Amino acid sequence: MHVIRLDLRHVRRFREARFTPAAGLNLITGDNGAGKTSVLEALHLMAYGRSFRGRVRDGLVQSGASELEVFVEWQESGAGAPRLRKAGLRHSGQAWTGRLDGEPVAQLGELCAALAVVSFEPGSHALITGGGESRRRYLDWGLFHVEHEFMPLWRRYTRALKQRNALLKGRARDAQLDAWDHELAEAGEPLSRHRAGYLDALAPRFVALAHALAPALGARTLDYAPGWRHDELSLLDALLLARDRDLAAGFTSVGPHRADWRIGFVTIPGRDALSRGQAKLAALAALLAQAEHHAAARGEWPVIALDDLASELDRSHQRRVLEHLLAGGAQVVITGTDAPPALAGLGAAVARFHVEHDQIRPLEPAE
Numbered sequence: 001m002h003v004i005r006l007d008l009r010h011v012r013r014f015r016e017a018r019f020t021p022a023a024g025l026n027l028i029t030g031d032n033g034a035g036k037t038s039v040l041e042a043l044h045l046m047a048y049g050r051s052f053r054g055r056v057r058d059g060l061v062q063s064g065a066s067e068l069e070v071f072v073e074w075q076e077s078g079a080g081a082p083r084l085r086k087a088g089l090r091h092s093g094q095a096w097t098g099r100l101d102g103e104p105v106a107q108l109g110e111l112c113a114a115l116a117v118v119s120f121e122p123g124s125h126a127l128i129t130g131g132g133e134s135r136r137r138y139l140d141w142g143l144f145h146v147e148h149e150f151m152p153l154w155r156r157y158t159r160a161l162k163q164r165n166a167l168l169k170g171r172a173r174d175a176q177l178d179a180w181d182h183e184l185a186e187a188g189e190p191l192s193r194h195r196a197g198y199l200d201a202l203a204p205r206f207v208a209l210a211h212a213l214a215p216a217l218g219a220r221t222l223d224y225a226p227g228w229r230h231d232e233l234s235l236l237d238a239l240l241l242a243r244d245r246d247l248a249a250g251f252t253s254v255g256p257h258r259a260d261w262r263i264g265f266v267t268i269p270g271r272d273a274l275s276r277g278q279a280k281l282a283a284l285a286a287l288l289a290q291a292e293h294h295a296a297a298r299g300e301w302p303v304i305a306l307d308d309l310a311s312e313l314d315r316s317h318q319r320r321v322l323e324h325l326l327a328g329g330a331q332v333v334i335t336g337t338d339a340p341p342a343l344a345g346l347g348a349a350v351a352r353f354h355v356e357h358d359q360i361r362p363l364e365p366a367e
Contacts, residue, residue, distance in 0.1 A: 007072075043115075053123070074115060116298075181240060310338070322348075326348050
Protein backbone atom coordinates (compact mmCIF):
# COMPACT_ATOMS: atom_id res chain seq x y z
CA MET A 1 0.00 0.00 0.00
CA HIS A 2 1.38 3.41 -0.88
CA VAL A 3 -0.12 6.86 -1.09
CA ILE A 4 0.41 8.64 -4.39
CA ARG A 5 -1.48 11.86 -3.63
CA LEU A 6 -2.58 13.72 -0.52
CA ASP A 7 -4.52 16.99 -0.80
CA LEU A 8 -5.05 19.24 2.22
CA ARG A 9 -7.45 22.13 2.43
CA HIS A 10 -7.84 24.28 5.55
CA VAL A 11 -5.77 21.84 7.65
CA ARG A 12 -4.10 23.94 10.38
CA ARG A 13 -1.99 26.53 8.55
CA PHE A 14 -2.46 25.02 5.07
CA ARG A 15 -5.04 26.83 2.99
CA GLU A 16 -4.48 24.41 0.12
CA ALA A 17 -1.55 22.06 -0.51
CA ARG A 18 -0.66 18.82 -2.25
CA PHE A 19 1.82 16.08 -1.27
CA THR A 20 2.88 13.47 -3.86
CA PRO A 21 5.12 10.95 -2.06
CA ALA A 22 7.23 8.23 -3.64
CA ALA A 23 6.54 4.57 -2.99
CA GLY A 24 9.58 4.11 -0.73
CA LEU A 25 11.27 6.53 1.66
CA ASN A 26 10.06 10.14 1.88
CA LEU A 27 11.51 12.98 3.95
CA ILE A 28 9.62 16.20 4.73
CA THR A 29 11.74 18.98 6.22
CA GLY A 30 10.94 22.51 7.32
CA ASP A 31 11.29 24.93 10.17
CA ASN A 32 9.49 24.38 13.46
CA GLY A 33 5.86 25.35 13.01
CA ALA A 34 6.01 25.21 9.21
CA GLY A 35 3.41 22.44 9.01
CA LYS A 36 5.40 19.22 8.55
CA THR A 37 3.46 17.38 11.24
CA SER A 38 0.15 18.58 9.78
CA VAL A 39 0.83 16.52 6.65
CA LEU A 40 1.09 13.37 8.77
CA GLU A 41 -1.94 14.46 10.81
CA ALA A 42 -4.02 14.54 7.63
CA LEU A 43 -2.97 10.97 6.78
CA HIS A 44 -3.66 9.86 10.34
CA LEU A 45 -7.08 11.54 10.25
CA MET A 46 -8.11 9.44 7.25
CA ALA A 47 -6.89 6.24 8.91
CA TYR A 48 -8.18 6.80 12.46
CA GLY A 49 -10.91 9.46 12.26
CA ARG A 50 -8.90 11.79 14.50
CA SER A 51 -5.52 13.50 14.69
CA PHE A 52 -2.81 12.01 16.88
CA ARG A 53 -2.74 15.45 18.53
CA GLY A 54 -6.40 15.37 19.55
CA ARG A 55 -9.86 15.92 18.15
CA VAL A 56 -10.57 17.72 14.90
CA ARG A 57 -12.26 20.60 16.69
CA ASP A 58 -9.12 21.19 18.79
CA GLY A 59 -7.36 23.36 16.23
CA LEU A 60 -7.05 21.04 13.23
CA VAL A 61 -9.42 23.17 11.15
CA GLN A 62 -7.61 26.28 9.92
CA SER A 63 -8.47 29.43 11.85
CA GLY A 64 -11.27 31.30 10.07
CA ALA A 65 -12.39 28.27 8.03
CA SER A 66 -15.62 26.38 8.69
CA GLU A 67 -14.25 22.93 7.84
CA LEU A 68 -11.24 21.06 6.56
CA GLU A 69 -10.96 18.75 3.58
CA VAL A 70 -8.55 15.87 3.03
CA PHE A 71 -8.33 13.78 -0.13
CA VAL A 72 -6.10 10.70 -0.45
CA GLU A 73 -5.34 8.53 -3.46
CA TRP A 74 -3.42 5.33 -2.91
CA GLN A 75 -2.35 2.11 -4.59
CA GLU A 76 -3.15 -1.28 -3.11
CA SER A 77 -1.62 -4.54 -4.22
CA GLY A 78 -2.03 -7.20 -1.52
CA ALA A 79 -2.70 -10.69 -2.78
CA GLY A 80 -4.67 -9.57 -5.82
CA ALA A 81 -4.24 -7.27 -8.79
CA PRO A 82 -3.10 -3.69 -8.09
CA ARG A 83 -5.98 -1.38 -7.30
CA LEU A 84 -6.22 2.40 -7.23
CA ARG A 85 -8.37 3.74 -4.38
CA LYS A 86 -9.58 7.19 -3.39
CA ALA A 87 -11.08 8.66 -0.24
CA GLY A 88 -12.20 12.14 0.76
CA LEU A 89 -13.23 13.62 4.09
CA ARG A 90 -14.83 16.95 4.93
CA HIS A 91 -14.92 17.71 8.66
CA SER A 92 -16.04 20.75 10.66
CA GLY A 93 -15.06 19.38 14.05
CA GLN A 94 -18.72 18.64 14.77
CA ALA A 95 -20.08 17.05 11.59
CA TRP A 96 -18.43 15.22 8.72
CA THR A 97 -19.09 13.76 5.28
CA GLY A 98 -16.92 11.27 3.45
CA ARG A 99 -16.56 9.39 0.20
CA LEU A 100 -14.74 6.18 -0.60
CA ASP A 101 -14.03 5.17 -4.18
CA GLY A 102 -16.63 7.65 -5.41
CA GLU A 103 -19.41 6.53 -3.07
CA PRO A 104 -20.66 8.25 0.11
CA VAL A 105 -19.91 6.50 3.40
CA ALA A 106 -22.34 6.29 6.29
CA GLN A 107 -19.80 5.41 8.99
CA LEU A 108 -16.43 7.05 9.60
CA GLY A 109 -15.12 3.57 10.35
CA GLU A 110 -15.50 2.70 6.65
CA LEU A 111 -12.82 5.26 5.82
CA CYS A 112 -10.64 4.15 8.71
CA ALA A 113 -10.80 0.52 7.58
CA ALA A 114 -9.79 1.41 4.02
CA LEU A 115 -6.51 3.29 4.40
CA ALA A 116 -3.91 1.71 6.70
CA VAL A 117 -1.44 4.11 8.34
CA VAL A 118 0.75 3.41 11.37
CA SER A 119 2.04 6.59 13.05
CA PHE A 120 4.89 7.08 15.49
CA GLU A 121 5.08 10.58 16.96
CA PRO A 122 6.19 12.40 20.12
CA GLY A 123 3.04 11.37 22.00
CA SER A 124 3.21 7.68 21.10
CA HIS A 125 4.61 6.72 24.51
CA ALA A 126 1.02 7.18 25.79
CA LEU A 127 0.20 3.86 24.12
CA ILE A 128 2.21 2.26 26.91
CA THR A 129 1.94 4.70 29.83
CA GLY A 130 -1.43 6.35 29.16
CA GLY A 131 -4.99 5.18 29.84
CA GLY A 132 -6.59 2.04 28.49
CA GLU A 133 -8.57 3.79 25.75
CA SER A 134 -5.52 4.23 23.52
CA ARG A 135 -4.61 0.55 23.93
CA ARG A 136 -8.15 -0.54 23.06
CA ARG A 137 -8.04 1.66 19.94
CA TYR A 138 -4.73 0.05 19.02
CA LEU A 139 -6.28 -3.43 19.09
CA ASP A 140 -9.47 -2.37 17.35
CA TRP A 141 -7.68 -0.55 14.53
CA GLY A 142 -5.64 -3.65 13.76
CA LEU A 143 -8.71 -5.88 13.83
CA PHE A 144 -10.69 -3.53 11.56
CA HIS A 145 -8.09 -4.26 8.89
CA VAL A 146 -7.48 -7.98 9.28
CA GLU A 147 -10.73 -9.44 10.65
CA HIS A 148 -13.88 -8.69 8.65
CA GLU A 149 -16.20 -9.99 11.37
CA PHE A 150 -14.87 -7.52 13.92
CA MET A 151 -16.38 -4.22 12.77
CA PRO A 152 -20.02 -5.42 12.86
CA LEU A 153 -19.42 -6.84 16.35
CA TRP A 154 -17.80 -3.60 17.51
CA ARG A 155 -20.70 -1.52 16.17
CA ARG A 156 -23.26 -3.85 17.71
CA TYR A 157 -21.54 -3.71 21.09
CA THR A 158 -21.14 0.08 20.95
CA ARG A 159 -24.84 0.57 20.18
CA ALA A 160 -25.89 -1.79 22.96
CA LEU A 161 -23.58 -0.08 25.46
CA LYS A 162 -25.05 3.31 24.61
CA GLN A 163 -28.58 1.99 25.11
CA ARG A 164 -27.77 0.28 28.40
CA ASN A 165 -26.06 3.39 29.76
CA ALA A 166 -29.08 5.50 28.83
CA LEU A 167 -31.36 3.07 30.68
CA LEU A 168 -29.07 3.08 33.72
CA LYS A 169 -29.17 6.87 33.88
CA GLY A 170 -32.97 6.72 33.65
CA ARG A 171 -33.18 4.11 36.44
CA ALA A 172 -34.82 1.57 34.15
CA ARG A 173 -36.49 -1.58 35.38
CA ASP A 174 -34.79 -4.98 35.39
CA ALA A 175 -36.81 -6.31 32.45
CA GLN A 176 -35.53 -3.52 30.19
CA LEU A 177 -31.96 -4.03 31.33
CA ASP A 178 -32.20 -7.80 30.87
CA ALA A 179 -32.66 -7.39 27.11
CA TRP A 180 -29.64 -5.10 26.73
CA ASP A 181 -27.51 -7.28 29.00
CA HIS A 182 -28.11 -10.16 26.61
CA GLU A 183 -27.29 -7.97 23.61
CA LEU A 184 -24.06 -6.73 25.21
CA ALA A 185 -23.02 -10.26 26.08
CA GLU A 186 -23.80 -11.69 22.64
CA ALA A 187 -21.64 -9.04 20.97
CA GLY A 188 -19.08 -8.55 23.74
CA GLU A 189 -17.96 -12.15 24.24
CA PRO A 190 -16.85 -12.73 20.61
CA LEU A 191 -15.46 -9.18 20.40
CA SER A 192 -13.26 -9.94 23.39
CA ARG A 193 -12.11 -13.24 21.90
CA HIS A 194 -11.05 -11.44 18.72
CA ARG A 195 -9.04 -8.93 20.73
CA ALA A 196 -7.36 -11.63 22.81
CA GLY A 197 -6.50 -13.66 19.71
CA TYR A 198 -5.12 -10.62 17.94
CA LEU A 199 -2.89 -9.72 20.89
CA ASP A 200 -1.62 -13.32 21.02
CA ALA A 201 -0.74 -13.10 17.31
CA LEU A 202 1.12 -9.82 17.87
CA ALA A 203 3.10 -11.03 20.87
CA PRO A 204 5.95 -12.94 19.12
CA ARG A 205 6.57 -10.05 16.73
CA PHE A 206 6.46 -7.54 19.56
CA VAL A 207 8.89 -9.50 21.75
CA ALA A 208 11.36 -9.86 18.87
CA LEU A 209 11.17 -6.17 17.98
CA ALA A 210 11.42 -5.06 21.61
CA HIS A 211 14.53 -7.21 22.02
CA ALA A 212 16.08 -5.65 18.90
CA LEU A 213 15.22 -2.06 19.86
CA ALA A 214 15.55 -2.18 23.66
CA PRO A 215 16.95 -5.49 24.94
CA ALA A 216 17.34 -4.08 28.46
CA LEU A 217 13.55 -3.91 28.80
CA GLY A 218 13.26 -7.69 28.87
CA ALA A 219 9.77 -7.63 27.34
CA ARG A 220 8.42 -11.17 27.18
CA THR A 221 4.61 -11.17 27.00
CA LEU A 222 1.53 -9.18 26.01
CA ASP A 223 -1.26 -9.88 28.47
CA TYR A 224 -4.94 -9.14 27.81
CA ALA A 225 -7.47 -8.09 30.45
CA PRO A 226 -10.99 -8.31 28.94
CA GLY A 227 -12.79 -5.92 31.32
CA TRP A 228 -14.46 -8.46 33.60
CA ARG A 229 -13.46 -11.60 35.53
CA HIS A 230 -13.86 -13.82 32.50
CA ASP A 231 -12.09 -16.75 34.16
CA GLU A 232 -14.87 -16.83 36.74
CA LEU A 233 -17.93 -15.33 35.04
CA SER A 234 -19.57 -15.03 31.67
CA LEU A 235 -20.11 -11.45 30.56
CA LEU A 236 -23.85 -11.87 31.06
CA ASP A 237 -23.33 -12.94 34.68
CA ALA A 238 -20.84 -10.12 35.26
CA LEU A 239 -23.36 -7.56 34.00
CA LEU A 240 -26.06 -8.95 36.26
CA LEU A 241 -23.81 -8.91 39.32
CA ALA A 242 -22.75 -5.33 38.59
CA ARG A 243 -26.29 -4.06 37.95
CA ASP A 244 -26.94 -2.41 41.32
CA ARG A 245 -23.58 -0.69 41.23
CA ASP A 246 -24.17 0.40 37.62
CA LEU A 247 -27.60 1.82 38.46
CA ALA A 248 -26.07 3.87 41.26
CA ALA A 249 -23.24 5.12 39.03
CA GLY A 250 -25.32 5.57 35.86
CA PHE A 251 -22.95 3.69 33.55
CA THR A 252 -21.79 0.15 32.70
CA SER A 253 -18.74 -0.76 34.75
CA VAL A 254 -17.79 -4.14 33.21
CA GLY A 255 -17.29 -5.35 29.67
CA PRO A 256 -14.95 -5.02 26.68
CA HIS A 257 -15.18 -1.22 26.82
CA ARG A 258 -13.11 -1.54 30.01
CA ALA A 259 -10.56 -3.92 28.49
CA ASP A 260 -6.82 -3.29 28.56
CA TRP A 261 -3.50 -4.99 27.87
CA ARG A 262 -0.06 -4.76 29.37
CA ILE A 263 3.51 -5.80 28.69
CA GLY A 264 5.10 -8.42 30.92
CA PHE A 265 8.75 -7.59 31.64
CA VAL A 266 11.48 -9.83 33.05
CA THR A 267 13.00 -7.28 35.43
CA ILE A 268 10.82 -4.12 35.34
CA PRO A 269 7.81 -4.24 37.70
CA GLY A 270 5.43 -2.57 35.23
CA ARG A 271 4.81 0.26 32.82
CA ASP A 272 4.84 2.85 35.64
CA ALA A 273 8.53 2.06 36.16
CA LEU A 274 9.49 2.83 32.55
CA SER A 275 11.39 5.98 31.68
CA ARG A 276 9.95 8.14 28.90
CA GLY A 277 12.62 6.83 26.52
CA GLN A 278 11.86 3.21 27.41
CA ALA A 279 8.13 3.84 26.93
CA LYS A 280 8.81 5.30 23.47
CA LEU A 281 10.80 2.23 22.42
CA ALA A 282 8.14 -0.11 23.79
CA ALA A 283 5.45 1.83 21.89
CA LEU A 284 7.54 1.75 18.72
CA ALA A 285 7.94 -2.02 19.04
CA ALA A 286 4.17 -2.39 19.47
CA LEU A 287 3.42 -0.22 16.44
CA LEU A 288 5.96 -1.98 14.22
CA ALA A 289 4.64 -5.36 15.36
CA GLN A 290 1.17 -4.23 14.30
CA ALA A 291 2.50 -3.10 10.92
CA GLU A 292 4.29 -6.43 10.42
CA HIS A 293 1.16 -8.37 11.32
CA HIS A 294 -0.88 -6.28 8.88
CA ALA A 295 1.66 -7.00 6.13
CA ALA A 296 1.52 -10.74 6.83
CA ALA A 297 -2.29 -10.81 6.92
CA ARG A 298 -3.01 -8.48 4.01
CA GLY A 299 0.01 -9.05 1.78
CA GLU A 300 1.17 -5.42 1.94
CA TRP A 301 2.56 -3.03 4.51
CA PRO A 302 0.58 -0.09 5.83
CA VAL A 303 1.96 3.39 5.26
CA ILE A 304 4.44 4.25 8.03
CA ALA A 305 4.46 7.85 9.31
CA LEU A 306 7.38 8.85 11.57
CA ASP A 307 7.05 12.35 12.95
CA ASP A 308 10.21 14.19 14.07
CA LEU A 309 12.21 10.97 13.93
CA ALA A 310 15.60 12.50 14.80
CA SER A 311 14.35 13.93 18.09
CA GLU A 312 12.51 10.74 19.07
CA LEU A 313 15.24 8.16 18.37
CA ASP A 314 19.04 8.17 18.44
CA ARG A 315 20.95 7.39 15.27
CA SER A 316 21.36 3.65 15.88
CA HIS A 317 17.64 3.18 16.56
CA GLN A 318 16.72 5.30 13.54
CA ARG A 319 18.86 3.10 11.33
CA ARG A 320 17.49 -0.17 12.69
CA VAL A 321 13.90 0.97 12.20
CA LEU A 322 14.42 2.31 8.68
CA GLU A 323 16.36 -0.75 7.51
CA HIS A 324 13.62 -3.00 8.87
CA LEU A 325 10.84 -1.07 7.17
CA LEU A 326 12.59 -0.68 3.83
CA ALA A 327 13.49 -4.38 3.74
CA GLY A 328 9.77 -5.13 3.95
CA GLY A 329 8.89 -2.68 1.17
CA ALA A 330 6.89 -0.23 3.26
CA GLN A 331 6.18 3.33 2.19
CA VAL A 332 7.73 5.54 4.88
CA VAL A 333 7.15 9.25 5.47
CA ILE A 334 9.55 10.99 7.89
CA THR A 335 9.46 14.58 9.12
CA GLY A 336 12.20 16.69 10.71
CA THR A 337 13.79 20.10 10.72
CA ASP A 338 16.76 18.42 9.01
CA ALA A 339 17.48 15.02 7.53
CA PRO A 340 17.85 12.37 10.26
CA PRO A 341 21.50 11.28 10.63
CA ALA A 342 20.59 7.64 9.91
CA LEU A 343 19.74 8.48 6.30
CA ALA A 344 23.44 9.01 5.56
CA GLY A 345 24.82 5.77 4.18
CA LEU A 346 21.49 3.99 4.32
CA GLY A 347 21.77 3.16 0.64
CA ALA A 348 18.14 3.91 -0.16
CA ALA A 349 16.68 6.49 -2.51
CA VAL A 350 14.96 9.29 -0.61
CA ALA A 351 12.23 11.52 -2.06
CA ARG A 352 12.71 14.90 -0.36
CA PHE A 353 10.14 17.61 0.27
CA HIS A 354 10.30 20.96 2.02
CA VAL A 355 7.44 22.80 3.73
CA GLU A 356 7.61 26.57 3.46
CA HIS A 357 5.06 29.35 2.99
CA ASP A 358 2.23 26.82 3.45
CA GLN A 359 3.32 24.73 0.49
CA ILE A 360 4.86 21.25 0.22
CA ARG A 361 7.62 21.57 -2.37
CA PRO A 362 9.51 18.59 -3.84
CA LEU A 363 13.30 18.98 -3.81
CA GLU A 364 15.84 17.73 -6.29
CA PRO A 365 17.69 14.59 -5.15
CA ALA A 366 20.79 15.35 -3.09
CA GLU A 367 24.10 14.89 -4.86
